[in-house]
Amino acid sequence: MPWNTSKPSDGAPADVALIERSWLRSFELHRLDPGRGEPPRVLTTSALKDHREPMACFMRIARGGMEALFGQIRDAGYVVLLADTLGVAVDFIGNPLFDQDWRRAGLWLGSCWTEEKEGTCAVALANLEQRAITVHHAEHFRAPNKTLTCSAVPIFAPDGRPLAVLDASAMESPDDRRSQHLVLQMVQSAARMVEDANFLHEFEHHHVLKLARRRDFLEVSADGMVVLDEAGRIVAISQSLREQGALVAALGRSVEEVFDHRFEQVADAARQGGYPLAMRHLPTGTQCFALVRPPRRRPSAAPAQASPSMAGADALQAIAGHDPQMQTNAQQALRVLDKGLAILLHGESGSGKEAFAKAMHEASARRAQPFVAVNCAAIPETLIESELFGYREGAFTGARSKGARGKIAQAHGGTLFLDEIGDMPQAMQTRLLRVLAEREVTPLGSEQPIAVDVQLICATHRDLREMVAQGQFRLDLYYRLNSVTLELPALRDRADKNALIDSLLREDGRQLYSRAVAITAAARDLLLRHDWPGNIRQLKNVLRTAMALSEGEPVSPEHLPAEIHGGQPPVLPPERMLSLGGVEAQACAKSGADEEPGKRTSLLQALQAHQWNVTETARSLGLCRATVYRHMQKWEIVSPNRLGH
Numbered sequence: 001m002p003w004n005t006s007k008p009s010d011g012a013p014a015d016v017a018l019i020e021r022s023w024l025r026s027f028e029l030h031r032l033d034p035g036r037g038e039p040p041r042v043l044t045t046s047a048l049k050d051h052r053e054p055m056a057c058f059m060r061i062a063r064g065g066m067e068a069l070f071g072q073i074r075d076a077g078y079v080v081l082l083a084d085t086l087g088v089a090v091d092f093i094g095n096p097l098f099d100q101d102w103r104r105a106g107l108w109l110g111s112c113w114t115e116e117k118e119g120t121c122a123v124a125l126a127n128l129e130q131r132a133i134t135v136h137h138a139e140h141f142r143a144p145n146k147t148l149t150c151s152a153v154p155i156f157a158p159d160g161r162p163l164a165v166l167d168a169s170a171m172e173s174p175d176d177r178r179s180q181h182l183v184l185q186m187v188q189s190a191a192r193m194v195e196d197a198n199f200l201h202e203f204e205h206h207h208v209l210k211l212a213r214r215r216d217f218l219e220v221s222a223d224g225m226v227v228l229d230e231a232g233r234i235v236a237i238s239q240s241l242r243e244q245g246a247l248v249a250a251l252g253r254s255v256e257e258v259f260d261h262r263f264e265q266v267a268d269a270a271r272q273g274g275y276p277l278a279m280r281h282l283p284t285g286t287q288c289f290a291l292v293r294p295p296r297r298r299p300s301a302a303p304a305q306a307s308p309s310m311a312g313a314d315a316l317q318a319i320a321g322h323d324p325q326m327q328t329n330a331q332q333a334l335r336v337l338d339k340g341l342a343i344l345l346h347g348e349s350g351s352g353k354e355a356f357a358k359a360m361h362e363a364s365a366r367r368a369q370p371f372v373a374v375n376c377a378a379i380p381e382t383l384i385e386s387e388l389f390g391y392r393e394g395a396f397t398g399a400r401s402k403g404a405r406g407k408i409a410q411a412h413g414g415t416l417f418l419d420e421i422g423d424m425p426q427a428m429q430t431r432l433l434r435v436l437a438e439r440e441v442t443p444l445g446s447e448q449p450i451a452v453d454v455q456l457i458c459a460t461h462r463d464l465r466e467m468v469a470q471g472q473f474r475l476d477l478y479y480r481l482n483s484v485t486l487e488l489p490a491l492r493d494r495a496d497k498n499a500l501i502d503s504l505l506r507e508d509g510r511q512l513y514s515r516a517v518a519i520t521a522a523a524r525d526l527l528l529r530h531d532w533p534g535n536i537r538q539l540k541n542v543l544r545t546a547m548a549l550s551e552g553e554p555v556s557p558e559h560l561p562a563e564i565h566g567g568q569p570p571v572l573p574p575e576r577m578l579s580l581g582g583v584e585a586q587a588c589a590k591s592g593a594d595e596e597p598g599k600r601t602s603l604l605q606a607l608q609a610h611q612w613n614v615t616e617t618a619r620s621l622g623l624c625r626a627t628v629y630r631h632m633q634k635w636e637i638v639s640p641n642r643l644g645h
């Protein structure tokens with residue numbers, strides 16, 4: 001576990017390649033004139049407010065890092081900028097003596113540093129490539145920027161999403177770009193400081209383990225941080241660990257599965273002042289040390305009293321993208337969150353209902369509490385009751401000896417996401433209605449009700465009104481669930497397909513090749529013309545397969561499956577049929593046409609390879625989970641984990 005490896009330094013040759021590519025785009029894609037004279041555009045105060053408001057909370061935290069950085073470099077004539085992910089400078093610190101000069105150079109609050117307008121520049125490149133970079137003097141594309149030297153570093157949210165860019169710029173500097181190496185390092189450490197402070201703030205109500213390989217450095221400079229929820233599960237890791245790929249596999253596991261300590265020991269250390277624990281990372285046997293930061297007490301017992309999260313609101317905006325209908329959905333969601341209303345998401349399979357529900361949870365006052373998702377279509381009818389409501393010991397033959405908490409009780413204080421609610425059996429509809437009315441749940445075999453307080457979000461691709469008309473869904477439950485219905489557009493109807501393609505190439509490219517992967521105009525054109533029956537999930541799978549086939553080179557038409565070319569879906573052997581992302585939509589859409597015996601074997605092998613983890617299996621095969629469950633039911637494949645029930 002290489003926690004203490006230092007990050008790659010300046011990496012000048014890599015910078016040169018990025019800068020060359022950006023120049024090409026500036027000429028060919030953005031058709032900019034390098035000789036144009038004006039400085040960057042500066043937004044009006046009210047337009048700037050729209051950029052600052054959503055990140056107000058983060059900006060307060062970032063200010064500390066900006067001031068510390070400015071203190072180190074002000075005498076050398078640098079200013080410090082914080083830009084949002086659209087390249088707008090939302091905060092600025094410079095020596096006020098030179099205000100006029102900064103403003104003329106575009107180093108000013110509200111200035112827009114995008115590649116589309118400015119061509120090659122550091123803030124735009126840090127945003128696009130999501131890595132630290134210096135753009136020095138003539139490396140800038142436009143003439144007025146060529147005297148500048150700018151070093152910019154992206155800052156990430158706890159979930160790995162880009163949040164902002166920190167930049168240090170000067171109007172005068174030596175010609176040799178190596179003179180900026182140290183400045184870039186300083187911006188990097190300030191960015192990391194801001195990122196860590198934001199991380200600790202987001203998880204102030206959790207136990208946080210600060211980890212280091214060397215005990216002496218633990219208190220002054222930890223190698224990374226790990227967050228535990230109330231049940232001792234690892235729910236987040238800091239960006240430093242994420243970048244090194246360390247502990248990513250530990251997410252979602254309990255602390256004792258990953259380290260040789262139980263949660264009680266960790267909580268005990270926290271109570272006694274967080275003394276350093278000597279720990280062993282079980283999968284690798286690596287020794288490390290941990291300081292435990294205890295959770296801060298909530299000011300009130302009710303979690304719903306906390307203030308809404310600005311970072312969460314950002315997450316919601318990010319999921320909404322640039323599509324007007326999705327933006328309206330995000331605004332409406334923000335208005336109705338934390339008001340005790342049930343929310344219904346309606347949209348085709350793969351259109352992002354669960355992703356949107358998660359983002360809503362992150363934006364709500366319940367964000368530090370659990371988000372529990374239940375797919376009603378995936379649980380066999382005989383198990384749905386115990387799964388949802390829980391059971392007491394000995395409630396039925398095969399019940400676990402200690403009983404089990406149901407999903408509804410697990411979501412207490414947080415959000416319960418009921419996916420495919422249209423598939424919930426009628427008897428369960430009646431029980432759910434009672435839970436919603438009485439705000440308590442009675443586990444099977446028990447007479448003792450447990451009080452529950454959950455934000456309920458349901459999702460379906462079905463027409464519930466039609467189901468009500470046909471007597472398949474209870475009218476009273478329908479009214480309870482849809483205080484607010486948000487319609488998620490199908491991908492083919494989204495106005496921001498281009499931006500979605502770019503963000504998937506950037507995010508998944510980062511995972512596969514540590515950088516964004518480009519796409520040719522011809523391939524993009526094919527993607528834009530396709531009608532995407534499997535929606536964003538299908539697009540994501542097609543792009544991942546294409547990126548793998550292109551080996552990181554720009555994705556071009558030959559990397560795309562036949563159906564994207566407007567042809568018939570490829571006729572493939574069953575194994576490939578299940579393993580190609582591009583056929584996901586077909587598999588989802590027509591589960592009746594897939595009877596070949598070879599497919600059962602392929603699915604079985606994939607499930608075994610992923611230790612019967614359906615989510616992982618679905619991901620590896622490029623299918624949606626519901627389809628995997630459907631196939632399992634149809635082909636009578638039973639998980640060994642279920643045999644005991």
Ligand SMILES: Nc1ncnc2c1ncn2[C@@H]1O[C@H](COP(=O)(O)OP(=O)(O)OP(=O)(O)O)[C@@H](O)[C@H]1O
Nearest residue numbers: 318319348349350351352353354355356536537624
């Ligand atoms: N705005 C987005 N940007 C990038 N990826 C997205 C976005 N929205 C959804 N996705 C991804 O698309 C995939 C499908 O999303 P999700 O599971 O939320 O869809 P769904 O509508 O709940 O599907 P189903 O009805 O089949 O359960 C997931 O991998 C999700 O991460």
